[in-house]
Amino acid sequence: MSYKILMGALFLLMSLLFLVSLLTGPANLDVFAALKSLTGYGNPASILVMQEIRLPRAILGLMIGATLGLSGAVLQGYLRNPLADPGILGISASASLGAVIAIYTGLTLTLPLALPLLAIGTAVLAVILVQALAGQSAQTLTLILAGVAITSLASALTALALNLSPNPFAALEIVFWMLGSLSDRSMLHVLLAAPFMIIGWLLLSLLGRGLDALSLGRDVAFTLGYSPKRMQWLVILGTAISVGAATAVAGAIGFVGLVIPHLLRPLVGAQPSRLLPASAFGGASLVLAADIAVRLIVPEKDLKLGVLTAIVGAPFFLWLVFKTRKGLT
């Protein structure tokens, strides 16, 4: 019963923040005019603002947040480790690399779909590599080291691309893009990323009961009838496709997948399957809230969303490491 209440509350919070996100911005629109413009009535300028600027931004905030929260919860459940997160494991950095390659080579100009596809491709490689490096037991330390190694490699290759960039302005643009932001995104970005994120969610949603069984270890999960191979592929493809698509349009937004499952776990009785939808709603709420915050804190400076989540998330990560360091041997 209390689970239903929690889910209801999280859904309400997410919807509310979605609405607030639509109503936040430099263009001074009152609530009524804004909502009217959203449906296509009113003066052309405010229709443009609502439909072409704020709506895609709010949709992307919601969907990317849900993706990050959900994939964080899945990775933590699958690796049986509360420190797993797409950012820490290097999946986001690898997706960034793919996106940078797509932008850098000019591929996106001829084929916009190359942006999410390349990001997804490099993200798939990253998840496979993390699993190979961390092994079956997925100890905290090996996991973090695997993430560090993959992030370093992806960052080095991204830096190489920037280094070789013929145009310094293009390089600067890529750097800003990599910081992670939802500003100036259009409906095209929504169309490019949304289908992939939804496919990723569907794959990840099949994992619920298997993740529950994994609480008891891989062997018991197997003897309860859950195929390790099937679960592995669902995790690899589900996280890589959804996080890859999210990163392709918004850059790397870190720590959402770490913080949200951690905060919500005690509220759902620590059951991994129940944590999945809760983390999706929670992640969406956090990203929407952070994206509202960057517009309110320093509206003239264009504070990047990824910078804000990192500033809040990194100390949280430190605290988590401190708390779990007994297990780090």
Place this chain on the structure above:
Amino acid sequence: MSLLEIKNVTLKFGESRILNDVSVSIGRGEMVGLIGPNGAGKSSLLKVILGLLPASGNVHYKKRDLKQMNLEERASLLSYLPQERDVAWPLSVETLVGLGCKRNAFSAPNPKDLQRVIEAMRRTDVRNLKHRLVDSLSGGERARVLMARALAQDTPVILADEPISGLDPAHQIGFMEMLEDLAKNGRTVLITMHELSLAARWCHRLVLLHQGRVVADGKPRNVLTEQFLAKVYGVSAYVSKDQNDFIVLPIKQLSKKDKAGT
């Protein structure tokens, strides 16, 4: 009639043979103890039966090859209690035991599943712990709760890997009594253990493994002889001659010279 038939199972890791042509046949309602020194292949045999380790040879359940069954079907026949008692998350006892039943995570459990969970918790005597979190339990309580999870799977065969290691004597005896009770009710129980006196007292039958081979298989009195204990464990032991009170007490490690003499 045999329920579980292990035929010519051989397991190799590289050049070394972990299990060497092992054949054991187990009937319904039997409680069989798998004994032998560390590294004899006890845990590996359980894992081969469960399909966790690939081995040559066959394991049949009611004349049907387990390898030919899908994972779901196997999960309805065999439940497994591993040696490690770690649980990744601080679940409540009730939730943990419920993991034994396959059901949708979000819908309320159906009455039949609920009944199974309650029955499993009754048998293992953990009903009073149902709202506690797993990480707040003592070692003995945790062992019983994990057993309840395996029971909730409601399978005719239960495989347990050293279920009583690390428990105090009262919990060990309680656990063996519970397993005996399950066997009496028609479940087939196969457990590995090191506690020879307890194995002697509660198991209907013992299978002694040594270097991957079955060296003795039969009633405890015929397996736990001074000769076998010296040969396999390398210990001299006190073995009671009393018909009603069979006691085995390892006394001292034998030197190589002693072993040569036996």
